[in-house]
Amino acid sequence: MGSSPALAVLGSPIAHSRSPLLHAAAYRRLGLDWSYQAIEMTGERLPAFLDSRGPEWRGLSLTMPVKHDVVPLLDEQHDTVRLTGVCNTLLFDGGVRRGFNTDIHGIVMAFKEAGVASMSSVEVIGGGATASSAIVAAAQMGAVRVRVSVRNPQKSRHLLDLAPRLGIDMSLESLGSPLESAPDAVISTIPNGADAGLAVARELRRASVLFDVAYEPWPTSLAQSWLEAGGRVISGFEMLLHQAVMQVRVFTSGEPDTVLPDEDAVIADMRAAVGMGAGAAS
Known part of the structure; x- marks a missing residue:
């Protein structure tokens, strides 16, 4: 008998990642005996790591x-990777490495869960x-104006290439x-709750x-300032x-848009696994 499919989250630091809890809960609900672990990884070690994966590795x-x-x-590369230059999901598919960006979906759904279905103007913090x-998520939700605030604008000029491709x-x-005026949404992409300086x-x-991409520690200083203002x-x-x-x-399916069996129940189990109730908007 072959080994059960193997999965992992790679990054650094990675020891405190919640991804293993989230994924384990999902595969349990789906009745799949799949393993998912956290592995410390840097860019230098990544090529050798990918080359050494055996046939049991799924993603x-x-x-x-x-x-x-x-x-x-x-x-x-999925369209989302070609557009952003970022890949957060790799699928081993019959010897082919297929890359996806599911962060865009994550951001759009975060807003929708909070009752924000559309936006016109957005401030993005961090590059x-x-x-x-x-930026892509904001455009998908209807944004036509995006201002990006960064520590070094010269280093982030590549982000402007997205404007003509997205029509914004x-x-x-x-x-x-x-x-000068209030955007519909502010998206902070500063990691780990660092001071955004805004x-x-x-x-x-x-x-x-x-919307603050950080979640631990929570609330971040930026989120706290918003809450204190009644935002x-x-x-x-x-x-x-x-x-x-x-x-x-x-x-599980090879496609990002194929909805899971009883997906609402899967999501509920994933929330429960990390002690988070429905919705996280304040």
Whole structure:
């Protein structure tokens, strides 16, 4: 008998990842005896690691710092990877490495879970791997104007390439540049709750919904400032959850848009596994 399919999340640091709990809960509900572990990984070690995977390996979740590093190692790129240059999901499919970006879906669903179905103007904080996914997600939700605030605008100029491809107006500003008017949403892509260095007037915090990709520790200083102003906040846990749901779809069916059997029950079990109730908007 062959081994049960093997899966893992790769990144650094990775020891405290919640992905193993989320995925284990999903496969339990689906009746699949699949293994999923967390493995410390850097870009330098990634090529040899991929080459050494045997036929029992079904897929990988990828987090920082390897979301960019994996892209040149793929045989096939989903449209979402070609658009963003970021891959957080690798499927081993009959000897072919297929790459996907499920973060976009995670961000869109995080907003929808909070009752935000559309937006016109968005402020994105940070220029890392998640920023391009946030811009694409905003465009999918109807945004036509996106301002990106980063520490070094020159280093993030590649993000502007997304504007003509998405049909949106984009600008790059230095982090801390004041917002002249309230966008529909502010998306912070600064990891681990680090200080975003963004001073937002109280009335703008009340008018714009904040989605913070960080979720531990929670609330972040930015989220706390929003809550103190009476604004609405969405935790990054919602993105983590829903990008993982799409990863489970990819790993089980080979396609990101194939809905899981009894998907609502799968999601409920995944939430329960990490102690999170329905919805994480404040």
